[in-house]
Amino acid sequence: MAKQDYILRYLSIIKKLRKNKEATFKEIKEYLENESEFQDIPFAISNRTFQRDLEEIRTIFKIDIQYDFKKKVYSIVDDQNNDLNNRMLESIDTINSLKMVSDITKYMFFEKRKAKGTQHFHGLLHVIKNRIVINLVHQKYDYDEPTKRLVEPYALKESKGRWYLFAKDTNDKKLKTFGLDRILDFENTPKRFDYPANLDVNEIFHHCFGVINPENSKPQEIILSFEPEQGKFIKSYSIHESQKVIKDNEDELRVKLHLYITHDLIMELLSYGETMEVVAPKRLKEDICTIYKGALTQYE
Numbered sequence: 001m002a003k004q005d006y007i008l009r010y011l012s013i014i015k016k017l018r019k020n021k022e023a024t025f026k027e028i029k030e031y032l033e034n035e036s037e038f039q040d041i042p043f044a045i046s047n048r049t050f051q052r053d054l055e056e057i058r059t060i061f062k063i064d065i066q067y068d069f070k071k072k073v074y075s076i077v078d079d080q081n082n083d084l085n086n087r088m089l090e091s092i093d094t095i096n097s098l099k100m101v102s103d104i105t106k107y108m109f110f111e112k113r114k115a116k117g118t119q120h121f122h123g124l125l126h127v128i129k130n131r132i133v134i135n136l137v138h139q140k141y142d143y144d145e146p147t148k149r150l151v152e153p154y155a156l157k158e159s160k161g162r163w164y165l166f167a168k169d170t171n172d173k174k175l176k177t178f179g180l181d182r183i184l185d186f187e188n189t190p191k192r193f194d195y196p197a198n199l200d201v202n203e204i205f206h207h208c209f210g211v212i213n214p215e216n217s218k219p220q221e222i223i224l225s226f227e228p229e230q231g232k233f234i235k236s237y238s239i240h241e242s243q244k245v246i247k248d249n250e251d252e253l254r255v256k257l258h259l260y261i262t263h264d265l266i267m268e269l270l271s272y273g274e275t276m277e278v279v280a281p282k283r284l285k286e287d288i289c290t291i292y293k294g295a296l297t298q299y300e
Contacts, residue, residue, distance in 0.1 A: 005041050010057050012043065013050075014076070017065060022075040025050060115162045117180025124165060124186075128153045133170070133191035137184040146184055151176075152193040155201045159210045159264075166201060166211075175204070177211040209240055210264030222257040223279040230275035239268065254279070266291070 009032065016023060016031045023031070025047060036043035045053065054065050064078035127134050134153055139146040151167040157177065158164075164177040205211070207219035223246070226234050231253025235245065240257050247254035259265060261284055269276065269288060278285040 006056070007060075008041060009043050009045075010053060010060065013053060013065075014057065014061065014063060017074065017076050022068070022071070022073040024073050028074065115181060117163060117183055120165075120180050120183055120186070121156070121163075124153060124156060124180075127186075127188060128155060131193050131195060133189045133193055134186045135189060136165075136167075136178065136186045138178050139182045139184055141182070149178075150189070151178075154195070154199065156180075157201070157205060157211055164211050166204075175213075207242070207259050208264075209259050209262065209268060212260070212262040212264050214260050214262060217260055219258050219260050220281055220284075222259055222261070222281065222284060224255050224257070224269070225277045225279050226253045226255070226272070227275045228252065230272060261287075 012032060012035050013028060016028055020027075028050070029045060032043040032045060035041075057063050057065060062079070063076055065074055066077045067074050126132075132153075134151060136149045136151050137146050138149060150170045151165075152170060153165055153167045154175075155166045156163055157166050163180045165180060165183065166175065166177050168174070169176050204213055224239075228250060231248070234243075234253060234255065235248075239255070240259060242258040244256045245253065246256050261281075266284075266287060269278065270291065278288050
């Protein structure tokens with residue numbers, strides 16, 4: 001069996017336990033046999049092979065699957081890379097769908113625009129993992145000439161299909177984000193850095209929509225009202241992880257968010273047009289009204 005087929009089997013086991021929370025070995029084996037027919041890959045396993053699979057899943061995906069002797073079922077008890085593993089499961093579903101037909105372009109139509117800069121992924125992950133200071137050549141949209149920065153790379157951050165490098169600029173010691181699509185080049189230096197002990201990237205962006213984290217500002221409670229039809233989309237695909245539904249009836253969907261008010265957030269809210277109303281805070285409501293009024297003057 002090819003290496004990728006083993007990975008597909010591991011992901012299928014994870015998918016089964018994610019969906020059903022727990023399962024007996026017999027149920028998992030039957031599930032793999034069904035997947036084997038669907039994917040045309042030999043997934044049939046013995047109990048001994050299954051135990052080896054569990055060890056590989058712990059090593060590769062950092063997911064711990066344990067057996068409950070009392071209930072006689074397996075379940076996931078620890079998943080250290082939940083977000084990454086979810087993405088991989090999404091990818092495997094897509095791959096399996098693509099394998100179903102020979103000429104996929106007759107049935108699936110892909111977005112023509114693509115984020116640039118993903119060719120930097122491998123190199124940037126290498127320097128982040130090994131804590132290597134890099135010379136970065138970055139082209140800002142509002143600058144005619146590219147700028148050179150010496151930075152300590154800390155993480156990669158995704159926002160609306162684009163990827164950003166989160167790093168410390170060694171010149172002014174500030175934390176900044178650099179769009180991968182605007183990175184022209186970078187090279188490793190012999191210098192290494194110590195990862196800041198108190199730096200929590202998840203916490204830094206926890207109350208952000210996008211990649212703008214305003215200094216000397218606090219996240220605010222934002223209340224939005226949507227028309228019922230638009231509300232269905234908002235419930236199925238949240239604006240932000242902090243989103244909570246506070247009213248849902250035939251007249252409106254009202255949600256509450258806890259976020260910094262930034263340009264990224266305002267642009268997102270404007271995209272909903274007349275189907276959304278800002279209820280609070282008052283300042284955000286006034287900012288949205290000002291933008292709409294300014295836009296109208298261009299058509300008068």
